[in-house]
Amino acid sequence: LGPLIREASGEEAFCTTDFARKRYGRVMQLSCAAISIFYMFIYLVAELTSISNIYALLINKPTFDANWNNINEGYTTGIAVSIGVITIFYTGIAGLPSSIITDKFQGIIMALLVLILTIAVTSNSDNQITHDEFKEASNWTEDGFYALVTLFIAILCAELFNQSTWQRVWASKDTPSLRRGFAIGSLLVFLL
Numbered sequence: 001l002g003p004l005i006r007e008a009s010g011e012e013a014f015c016t017t018d019f020a021r022k023r024y025g026r027v028m029q030l031s032c033a034a035i036s037i038f039y040m041f042i043y044l045v046a047e048l049t050s051i052s053n054i055y056a057l058l059i060n061k062p063t064f065d066a067n068w069n070n071i072n073e074g075y076t077t078g079i080a081v082s083i084g085v086i087t088i089f090y091t092g093i094a095g096l097p098s099s100i101i102t103d104k105f106q107g108i109i110m111a112l113l114v115l116i117l118t119i120a121v122t123s124n125s126d127n128q129i130t131h132d133e134f135k136e137a138s139n140w141t142e143d144g145f146y147a148l149v150t151l152f153i154a155i156l157c158a159e160l161f162n163q164s165t166w167q168r169v170w171a172s173k174d175t176p177s178l179r180r181g182f183a184i185g186s187l188l189v190f191l192l
Helices: 002-009 016-024 026-058 073-094 096-123 131-137 142-160 163-171 175-191
Strands: none
Touching: 002 016, 002 163, 002 175, 016 026, 026 073, 026 163, 073 096, 096 163, 096 175, 163 175
């Protein structure tokens, strides 16, 4: 879908809202921009909150008490804000190339983590299961099917407005590079 939209948008386009304007007009461009901004706001808040909560877990600082009350909101907010400020700082100075460099670095780290986790999980004999255990765990149910369809639709619709994914479409050198990058990324996400 990415190469088709990039080709249909023309040489002057640099984001999906440009495609929406060229194909459907100014009102659709503004609608797509509003939806994308709203989506990216929610996405960034969730991502930064998750990162700060994971960091708190790594240093053994509880973020919630037994009643799920946030007991260290100031701490996790401080972590999230500092990550956001640092990211805005380096992308404000260096722009898209800095984002691409950090993406490459994160990709290498993720590939190494996937490799290490795969080796650790498959080499431990406690992780081996019998055929009957696998059959029971992978039982097909109607509720499971509904969850599968709902999850597929939700992720598909959300990713259509995720500008971090589309950024890679517009920034890729050519279509083969784009396809290769998405194939490798998809494989690594699948392994996780």
